Amino acid sequence: MAETLIALDRISKHYVRGKEKIEVLHELSLGIEQGDFLALMGPSGSGKTTLLNLIGGLDQPSAGTITVSGQRIDTLSGGRLAQWRARNVGFVFQFYNLLPVLTAAQNVELPLLLTNLSKSERARRVQIALTVVGLEDRAKHKPSELSGGQAQRVAIARALVADPTLLVCDEPTGDLDRKTADEVLGLLQTLNREHGKTLIMVTHDPRAAEYARHQLHMDKGRLIEAGAQA
Amino acid sequence: MKFFPLLWATLWRRKPRTIFTMLSIVVAFLLFGLLQAVNVAFSQGVEMSGADRLITHGKYSFTEILPYGHYQQIRSVPGVDKVSHATWFGGRYQSEANFFPIMPIDQDTYYDVYPEFVVADDQVAAFKRERTSCIVGRGLMEKFGWKIGDTIPIQATIWPKKGGSNAWEFQLVGVMDARDETMKGQENFMVFRWDYFDEARAFGQGTVGWYNVKVANPADAETVGRSIDKLFANSPKETLTETDKAFNAAFLKQFGDIQFLIASIIGASFFSLIIITGNTMMQSVRERVPELAVLKTIGFRDGGVLALVLAESALLCLIAAVIGVLLSTFASGFLKPFLPGLEVNANVWMLALGAALGLALLVGAIPSLRAMRLNIVNALSGH
16 A cells, blocks of 8 residues: 555635635545545635645645645745745646746756756756656747647646656646647656656546546535546 | 846846836946046045145135235245145136146246156256246147147136236146056146246236145144144235145035035936836836746745845846946046046946945845745735
8 A cells, every 4th residue: 555645634724805714625634645646626616726735835724734745844934835845846837837038948947946956967857857748859949939738748847857756736738728638648647657756636627637546526625525546 | 156047038038128227227327437437537636635735725715816925934834845836827728618727836846846747857947947838737738739849829717918818828848747647637737837927917916826835744734734824814815724635625616516416416317217127127026926926836935036036136237237337438538538537447336336236126125025925826826
């Protein structure tokens, strides 16, 4: 049995808007194993992106604990959490969120700027990451010169380059056509199956969710159903 | 250095905006460099003033003329080593634009009191021999293409000749150089003989503008000055004796408070610059909110994001400031013949770079704080 990588224990998250308290997650507990590929599904406002943000260390829970690789991340300060994200998490967004002024290679290099690696070592790792996503020949292209699928693959390379334990993907195919989406999902699946990366993906798309090993459905801040697939 | 490509690319995110903002900074620093160079030119004389020299002039104004009779009395004051005198002549060469200081002086003592100006011995001898002779600074000689032996016509603005003519003529017998390279440009004035001036002028015979007093011991300068003034207390022509430096500074105030004027102009241009550049930086950060959020997402700390925005502001201001001051350096080279001593020196460069960094901090402070405080979740979701 695989080791539990992420453990969420009775986490709640609420926001205060004016005098109104909006509860987004309600005492949610969840364990995610090392090497899992989990699809989080649910209607808009169900709390799946909030849950993803908490797991990725972008936000802190209002209550409960989050443990990743044995380390409590819900108690980390802002600076420590940033450091933890840099070492442990790669992020993939729906709209790629590449810096338009940088080339593909420079975008991929961004997480490595926070390390002490030499310039040549950074270049080597960027080259490897771009090769993994099949874009080694697009290194000098700016995002505006890439197709949507290529831009998303650059974003995946950026998420991979620092060799994080966990990849967090928020609607990674939401802006892509079916064929390109399948290519990107296939790539994510390869990263999970062949490179052992743990992936958590938020998606509305049932076909995208089929690429995952497990699916979790959420509604109104609660997990309502879990399913495993081959 | 590893962040430089990111900074550089971000700086040129909107090329036209960056170029126009840079141009406004370049112009401000061109002005800054030139005005500081003017300041250098005006203050050089003050800075170079001799510590062992005093100037004795009219108590109520240095434009007040003094009797020549004071000369011997001042010489007799204990502690006085040498005494000379000079008078402000005014005057123009050919046109109003060709203004330079012209002074009738005592040909026998002037260069003893002002050893920082060097004239060849044979030329000094000719000056002492020829009553209508004059000596000019080398810069003036080169500027106007004069040669030894030329007759230089000067149009008087204060002192007409007997008979009412303002046309004076002097034979050029010598050229003055500054002994020290750092004083170059200070020699650009004309001197002619006071005895000829006193004889030929329409009025004011037997008077001089001020006395130049060299003291035997610089430490006694203050005591000697007080003794001189005491000598003429309660006389119709009371005196005020002050150091060469104080006199030169007061003399420059004739032209207005140069430093105040310069500070005012620079202040006004920098004020508008802060608004223009500050607005550019604010806009730049506002439209990059999602990108800054991505940087924070992948692990850039709050302080790191703050430093990136401040560094971008510093890069923008420093590049433009260096271009501006370089342009002012070239421009001051062209303008030097018109204003001797005009120089963009190391101090001006240091001031400019300091001002550029100060400007960068001012205009970058608010946008960088905003970037630092950015909430990742809100920024990524477009709130």
